[in-house]
Amino acid sequence: MLFYDCSTAPNPRRARMFIAEKGLQIETRDISIAKGEQFSEAFKAVNPNATLPVLVTDEGTVLGENLGIAAYLEARFPEPPLMGRTPDEKGLVLMWNSIVEQQGGVPIAEVLRNTHPAFADRALPGPENHAQIPELAQRGATRVGHFFDLLETRLAESPYLAGPEFTLADITAFVFVDFARVIKRRIPEGNSATLTWHEKIGVRPSAQL
Template identity: 75%
Template sequence: MIFYDCSTAPNPRRARMFIAEKGLQIETRDISIAKGEQLSEAFRSINPRATIPVLVTDDGLTLTENLGIAAYLEALHPDPPLMGRTPAEKGQVLMWHAIVEAQGGLPIGEALRNSHPAFAHRAIPGPENYAQLPELAERGRARTKKFFDLLEARLQQSAYVALDHLTLADIAAFVFVDFARVIKMRIPESSTATHAWHDRIAERPSARL
C-alpha cells in the first residue's frame, strides 16, 4: 500500500493517526499543499480531485476520503477497534464522526479558507478555483465556538466522544480542535472535560506524528 500524506494539513493527519493507532507501517509519500503539489499532473493522475489523503491499496484500489480509508483498514485490521464492534457501537462512532466533521471540521475550514491570503481563490479544496467569501469566514468562527460548546457537553457525559475508548470520532475531533489554532481559536479555559480529553489523546504516540 501507499499512503499519500501532507504533514501540515488536518485531513491527512486524521488518516495518519488512524494508521498509527492500528500499528501499521505503510509506505508514505508527502505531498506539499504549500507548494501546490496536490494540483500537479502527477498527483492528479492518482486523485483527479486533487485532495489528500489518499490510500492506494495493494490491489490498486484508490481511496481518497478519510472515512473510506478508515473503513478499509478497520476491516483488514479489526484490532484495536476504532470504529466499534457491535452494530450499536458502529452506529455511534459513525454518528459522532459525522457530527464532528459537520460541526467542527467544516466551519474551521470555512473560516480559514475564506480569510487567509494563502487561500485567495482557493476557498474550496480541489482542482477548481473559488473566490473567498468573508461572510463564510465570520460564520465559520461563530460555528467553531458552538462546536467547542457541543464537544464540552458531550465530554461531560463521556470520557471519549463516541464510546468508552478512543475511536475514529476522537481522532477527527482531536485534529480539528488542534487545527482551530489557525483561526486563532482554542479550547475555552472553562471547558474542563475537553481539556482533560485533549490531554489524554495528546499523550498518545499517534498524536505526535
C-alpha cells in the first residue's frame, strides 16, 4: 500500500489517525499543499481530483476519500474495530461521521476558505478554481457555533459520538475540532462533556501525529 499524506491538512490527518489506530505502518509520501504539489502532473496522475489523502491499495485501487480509505482498512484489518461491530453500531458510526463532516467540517472550511488570502480563488479544494464568497464565511461561523452545541449535547449523553467505544466518528470530530483553531474557534469553556472527550482522545498516540 502507498499512502499520500499532507502533514499540515486536516483530512489527511483523519486517515493518518485511522491508520495509527489500526497499528499499521504504511509507506507514505508527503505532498505539500502549501507548495501546490497536489497540482503536480505526477500527483494528478494518481488522483486527478488533486486532493489528499489518497491510499493506493496493494491491488492498485486508488482511494481518494477518507470514508473509502477507512472502509477498505476496516475490511482488511478488522481489529480493533473502528466502524462498529454490530449492524446498529456500524450504522451509528457512519451516521455520526456524516453529521460531523456536514455540520463541522463543512462550516469550518467555509469560514477558512472564504476569508483567508491564501485561498483566494481556491474556495473549494479540487482541480477547478472557485472565487471566495464572504457570505458563506459568515454563515459558516454561525454554523460552527451550532456544531459545538451539537457535540456537547451528544457527548453529555454518550462517552463517544457513536456510543461507548472510540470510533471513526470521533477521529473525524477530534481532527475538525482541533483544526477550528485556524479560524480562532475552540471548544467553549462551559462545554465540559466535549472538553473531557477531547482530553481523553488527545492522549492517544494516534492524536500526536
